[in-house]
Amino acid sequence: MTENSGGFHTIVCMKVVPRPEEVVVDPQTKTLDRAKARSLVNPPDLNALEMALELKEICGGSVSILSMGPPFFEPYLRLAMSLGADRAYLLSDRTFGGADTLATTYTLARGIQKIGKWDLALCGEESSDGATAQVPPGLAEWLDAAQVTYAFQMTPADQGRMRVRREVKGGWEELLVSLPAVVSVKGNVNEPRFIDFDRRRWALNDSPVTVWSAADIGARSDLIGFPGSPTTVAGVRQVGGHERRKQFLEGTPEEIARELARLLKTQAKP
Numbered sequence: 001m002t003e004n005s006g007g008f009h010t011i012v013c014m015k016v017v018p019r020p021e022e023v024v025v026d027p028q029t030k031t032l033d034r035a036k037a038r039s040l041v042n043p044p045d046l047n048a049l050e051m052a053l054e055l056k057e058i059c060g061g062s063v064s065i066l067s068m069g070p071p072f073f074e075p076y077l078r079l080a081m082s083l084g085a086d087r088a089y090l091l092s093d094r095t096f097g098g099a100d101t102l103a104t105t106y107t108l109a110r111g112i113q114k115i116g117k118w119d120l121a122l123c124g125e126e127s128s129d130g131a132t133a134q135v136p137p138g139l140a141e142w143l144d145a146a147q148v149t150y151a152f153q154m155t156p157a158d159q160g161r162m163r164v165r166r167e168v169k170g171g172w173e174e175l176l177v178s179l180p181a182v183v184s185v186k187g188n189v190n191e192p193r194f195i196d197f198d199r200r201r202w203a204l205n206d207s208p209v210t211v212w213s214a215a216d217i218g219a220r221s222d223l224i225g226f227p228g229s230p231t232t233v234a235g236v237r238q239v240g241g242h243e244r245r246k247q248f249l250e251g252t253p254e255e256i257a258r259e260l261a262r263l264l265k266t267q268a269k270p
Contacts, residue, residue, distance in 0.1 A: 008061030010052040010120040013108055013139070014080060015042040016073045017129045025236050029098070041076050044124025044187035051154060051185050052122050053084040053193065059156055061119075062086040066111050068096055068104060074209050082195045082203035089115060093213040095225045101130070103228035105138030110217040112143060120162070121182045125150055136184035146181040152189040 018037035052063045065080045065088040067073050077088035091111045099107065112118060121143070126133040133149070140147035152172070153165040161176050167186055177183075214224055222228060247263075249256045 008055075008059040009064065009118045010055060010061070010122060011064045011066050011112055011115065011118050012045065012049045012052050012080070012085065013121060013123045013135070014045045014049065014065050014067045014077065015124075015127050016040070016067065016069055016076045017042045017127055020128055023129060027236055039072075039076070041079070042124050042127045042129075044126065044185060046124075046192040047187055047189055048122040048124050048185040049080055049083060049085065050190045050192045051151075052120070054190075055120070055154060055156070056084070064089065064115060064118075066108060066115070067091070068099075068107055068111070071211075074211075077209050078203050078207065079195070081207050082200045083193055084196060084199070087207070088209045090209055090211045091213075091217065092211050093224075095214050095221065098226040098229060099224060100229035100231035101132055101134040101138055102230060103224050105135055105142055106223045106228060107214075107217070107219060108135070108139055109142035110219050111212065112139075114212065114217045119179045119181075121145070121180070123182070123184045125184045125186050133184070136182055140182035143180070143182065146177050146179075147183070148175055148177055148181065149184045150186050151183050152186045154183070 016039050018039055022037035024036060049063070049065075056063050063085045065077050065085045067077055067089070068091040071090075071092055073090055073092070077090060081088055089111060091107055096103075096107055112121060121139060123136040123139065125136075127135070136149060137147055148164045148166055150167045151164050152167055155163045157163040157176055160179050162179060162181060162183075164175050164177055164183060165172050166175065214221070220228075249259050251259070
């Protein structure tokens, strides 16, 4: 049984990431340790959500949020619903832990297939904690769908297609893409809207967040989490910082000025 009944349906894949300045890597598992880091919604994913909501205003239909992670992700998904999304799905199971981009895209694809009928799957261009930009293309491969990367503008076209402008080196190109399609959205291409306070109470208290386990989405155990992740981290080390050179000048203001002029002249020599 599918979860979505009809109408133009956009699914936004949303990731909750640790704040970059608080990221810690577990030296034993060589994975991110979120225990002491505050979290936020991956910023480009908010741009993808805004694009989905703008398309909803044009095409009608609905917007769903899909995420993979631990139970504490749920309030962030409710935030997305207070911005305008209609429903949220969280793929949460301990067996999903340690997934690289291959296992992650497989799991998300199984989640999308479980949701049912969809027209667009939007992702942020990359996540701030991984920065691989591999998830959108990988998701398209698992779903056997058309894909566009680094999109900054989307408008409906005829014959079940979408007109997409994407950034390329030195400019942009325009594509006509058949649906369903997976599209990655450039960061900072729009201004995510403020919370809709008319929806806030519903989003925070009354709207359900559907939580699915690996069994719920029919995921193969050898394709999720650590078993499904061919990427291995050979080692982790802390890179030391570099202090800037410091030199203090002493003497009278005239002496300091002369010495400063001499040093600058020395440094300016080819």
